[in-house]
Every structure is written in C-alpha cells, then in structure tokens.
Amino acid sequence: MATDGTRDGLAVDGDRLRRRFDAFNEIGATDRGGVNRPALSDANARARDRLVEWLREAGLDVRIDEMGNVFGRRAGSEDAAPVLLGSHVDSQYNGGRFDGVVGVLGALEVVETLDDEGIETRRPIEVVAWSNEEGVRFQPDMLGSGVYTGRFDLDYAHDRTDKSGRRFGDELDRIGYRGDGPCVADDLHCYLELHVEQGPYLAERDLSVGVVEGVYGFSWLNARFTGAADHAGPTPMDRRTDALVATAEVILATRRLTATGGDDLVGTVGSVDVSPNAINVIPETVEFTLDVRSYDNAAVDEAVDRIEREIEWAGEREGADWAVEEIMRVDASTFDDDCVATIEAAAETVGVDHVRMVSGAGHDANYLNEICPTGMIFVPSEGGVSHTEAEYTEWTDVVGGVDVLLHATLSKARE
Known part of the structure; x- marks a missing residue:
C-alpha cells in the first residue's frame, strides 16, 4: 500500500490536497455522500468556477476553448511542447466524489508542489479538465477530448442534445464556458492521467497503484x-x-x-x-x-x-x-511504452505497491493516445465500486497516486 513519503523526499502536500478535495466536493454534494455535477449543469458550472479560481491562484495561465475544456499552463524554461495532465470534473447523476476529480486536483497539486520546491522544468506543464467525459447528459462521452483530438467535429459536438432538447453549445453559452480559443490539439510532449480504477483488481490485491498499459x-x-x-x-x-x-x-x-x-x-x-x-x-x-x-x-x-x-x-x-x-x-488502446515505463519507475521511486494492468473503462486518455504519447495511473476503487455515491478510495492511496504522477511528470517535463 501507499507509503508515508517518497524515497527521494519529494512528495505532494496530502493535507492541502485533501482540503481542496473536500471543498470541491461540497459543490453538487448529495445526501448520500456523492456528487451530482453532470456536464454543463449549474453545479458543473460552479465546479468549473472553483477550479479556474484555484488555477489562477497557483499562477497558471488559464485558457478555455470553444468546447469548454479548461487549461492552466505552468511555464517551462523553454518554449517546448508541454506535458499535459488532467481528467474531468463532470460526474454521473448521483455519482462518486473521486471519479475524474482526483486526476484534475492531483495535477494541480503536482504543479504547486514543484512551485513549493522551486523546481523549474524544461517543458511547460499544463493542467486540463475535459468537458463531458461521462456522457450521461450529452452523448457520446469524452466529447471535449474527442473534439480536441479530431475524433468529433465541433459543430457535431455543439449540436448534441440532452433528453430535454437542450443543445450542448447553448448550454456552454448559458453557463459562460464557451471559450474563445479553438478546440484544436496542441503540439504535446505527452499526456498523463490519474484516475480511480473503477474496478476491483487493485483493491482485491491490496495494491495502491495500477500502471495502465492500455484500455479496452x-x-x-x-x-x-x-x-x-x-x-x-x-x-x-x-x-x-x-x-x-x-x-x-x-x-x-x-x-x-x-x-x-x-x-x-x-x-x-x-x-x-x-x-x-x-x-x-x-x-x-x-x-x-x-x-x-x-x-x-x-x-x-x-x-x-x-x-x-x-x-x-x-x-x-x-x-x-x-x-x-x-x-x-x-478500438482498444495500447499506451506508449516509454510513458508506461516512466510511470512504473515513478511508482518505484515513491515506494508504492503497484502492478501493470489494463483498463475496462474508457477515458479521455483513449483519444489523447491517438495524437501523443500517453500513460495512465490508477488508484484503487474499494470494492470495485464506481459511478455511484458509494465510490471510495483510501486517502493514502490517492496521495500515493498523486506522488507517482508528480515523479512521472517531473521526469517527462525534464526531457
């Protein structure tokens, strides 16, 4: 399971991350301990507002594209292709608190830890929150990353409707998140995503981290x-x-x-x-x-x-x-060998019990893998439960996963 610190002493601030996590999940909180923040809902808008506020407080250059994808950029010593980190903050209807959120807030914690330690990287690092990953209100899922990577046309995405007939593009306007920037992929060095497993494999084996080799x-x-x-x-x-x-x-x-x-x-x-x-x-x-x-x-x-x-x-x-x-x-995605090896080496540095595995669930990483080297880190879902209010991950495992993300990011951003 997760350790109390990394072998080289570089570790994220788990208490700060927990305060952020708890504050963030007050938005759209349900009576049974979950969250209800489907894409472009009022609760999702408030969550976006909170994230943008925190990104700016961390000194990141924030931009929002025309799909509502939110980016925060930490400059590097050179104007090189960035390392992109993130996930999503929309939820299932009455979904779990960890799904997507640990990847976004974990990415923010990574850049803040680098700032705390005065560590400069050659490459910029960007934090991203993708729009409509879940696909429960507007289908198909992974819509924001799909347009960004060229899988979907922008007009097609904006014309998606929910069961009430509300258009995705109109709802972006309503909540104020149709950005000015084009939703077109940048030149990326790599993409790394931290996520809860959403299955029982890690929890049943008492392991803290999954090094994801690919996705179903x-x-x-x-x-x-x-x-x-x-x-x-x-x-x-x-x-x-x-x-x-x-x-x-x-x-x-x-x-x-x-x-x-x-x-x-x-x-x-x-x-x-x-x-x-x-x-x-x-x-x-x-x-x-x-x-x-x-x-x-x-x-x-x-x-x-x-x-x-x-x-x-x-x-x-x-x-x-x-x-x-x-x-x-x-189609099934096989992740970049070097990204997988970098994440595995980071898990060794952190000192967490880990295993290579594949994901049964789809993620934004599926589409990013089509345009740049990509890797994923999993932390356990207790009982294999996800997409429900009962979703839970031990906090030590969350921190261990973010520590792995920190070390993998630092390695890639120095390349």
Whole structure:
C-alpha cells in the first residue's frame, strides 16, 4: 500500500490536497455522500468556477476553448511542447466524489508542489479538465477530448442534445464556458492521467497503484423493437407482438454470449425505454442500448455481429420490427511504452505497491493516445465500486497516486 513519503523526499502536500478535495466536493454534494455535477449543469458550472479560481491562484495561465475544456499552463524554461495532465470534473447523476476529480486536483497539486520546491522544468506543464467525459447528459462521452483530438467535429459536438432538447453549445453559452480559443490539439510532449480504477483488481490485491498499459475497446449499440400495443387482459397470448419480450430475449442472449466469448469480454444492456409503459398495456416499442467491451478488438467485433443476429432472431420470433445501429466505436488502446515505463519507475521511486494492468473503462486518455504519447495511473476503487455515491478510495492511496504522477511528470517535463 501507499507509503508515508517518497524515497527521494519529494512528495505532494496530502493535507492541502485533501482540503481542496473536500471543498470541491461540497459543490453538487448529495445526501448520500456523492456528487451530482453532470456536464454543463449549474453545479458543473460552479465546479468549473472553483477550479479556474484555484488555477489562477497557483499562477497558471488559464485558457478555455470553444468546447469548454479548461487549461492552466505552468511555464517551462523553454518554449517546448508541454506535458499535459488532467481528467474531468463532470460526474454521473448521483455519482462518486473521486471519479475524474482526483486526476484534475492531483495535477494541480503536482504543479504547486514543484512551485513549493522551486523546481523549474524544461517543458511547460499544463493542467486540463475535459468537458463531458461521462456522457450521461450529452452523448457520446469524452466529447471535449474527442473534439480536441479530431475524433468529433465541433459543430457535431455543439449540436448534441440532452433528453430535454437542450443543445450542448447553448448550454456552454448559458453557463459562460464557451471559450474563445479553438478546440484544436496542441503540439504535446505527452499526456498523463490519474484516475480511480473503477474496478476491483487493485483493491482485491491490496495494491495502491495500477500502471495502465492500455484500455479496452468498446462498441455502443442503440436498438429498437416495434410491436403492437393492446389490452393486457383480453388479448390472447398467441396474438401478441410484445416488444419487451423480444428485448428480454436479447438481454439474456447478451449475458450468455459475452460471459462465454472471452476472458475479458463484457456486455451490458444499460438503458431500456418502454412505451407506452403502462401496467395494463402490452409494450409497443422498446428502445435499448448495449455496451460491449474487450481488450481484443476482434472479440468486440464478433460479439457485436452475434448480438445483431440475436436482435433479428428475437424480432422474427415475436413478429416485431427491429432496428439496430452502432452509435459509438472505440478500438482498444495500447499506451506508449516509454510513458508506461516512466510511470512504473515513478511508482518505484515513491515506494508504492503497484502492478501493470489494463483498463475496462474508457477515458479521455483513449483519444489523447491517438495524437501523443500517453500513460495512465490508477488508484484503487474499494470494492470495485464506481459511478455511484458509494465510490471510495483510501486517502493514502490517492496521495500515493498523486506522488507517482508528480515523479512521472517531473521526469517527462525534464526531457
């Protein structure tokens, strides 16, 4: 587990970081110990305001681009390509306090520690908070980093709408975070992201740090069955075209085929919208989503093909019309060997128990990895719990992870 200090004496101020963390998570706090700060909400705006205030207090040059990505730059001795550090501060609805936040506030603590110690680096260091990483209000997820890296078009991103029909671009204007700067990737030396694991691997092995070698690829599908609404009482069972029955068959089939399709293949039906959604009416339409992931891109492709066939077969058995489309596809990412080795060496310097691993969750690092050398640091999620108010990481592990980020950043910023 985490140690009380690093082997060379250089360490972050864990008490200062904790004060910041606690103060930050008062914004959008829920009664059950989580936070509710979905992208471009009023609470998310207040969180952005607090972050910008702290970045400026730390002497960083703050800029905001037209996607609302927030950057704070610490100058280097040379005008070289910077080392970029960060994550996100938007949350799930009633999500956890650690997800994304430890990466942003940890990055700020890194630059403040370097200032405290009077350490100058050759390369500038930038702290970033990406917009709409979670994707719970505006889909797809990782929208800010996606536009920055060229994965998405700016107009496409600004036209995304939430369930109430509010446009992303309009909401940026409303909260005052449509910046003047273009959302175009800079010349970056590398990108490093600290994040909670969001799975059980580290906690189950009593390890403090994961040195992330890569991230699962995934496919998101949106599917729909259209049957016929009718009265639940007098309609005989053999005359029904029940869209929910067909959906249930696909849900069970997805569970079976992903459970047997590979060591790391996972599949989830996470959203189901039933209409007319009445107790005494046969469901006429059902729209639902599927999420399929693996570190093996071929396994994802094969699973998606099979699920699409299962949708077709279920529709034919029930006599329902069906449609399915892939709304998001991200290939598995293998991170830069040198960044991974630098993070591993930093973990040795800090003296934390660590392991190389891959991530089952997507992160902004996925897209940054397409344009520059990238690495990630994980700290444990107790019980493997994340995206809920029960999310928790021991504070000693948070500090240990930020210490690893500090040493990896210093190494890369001196190159």
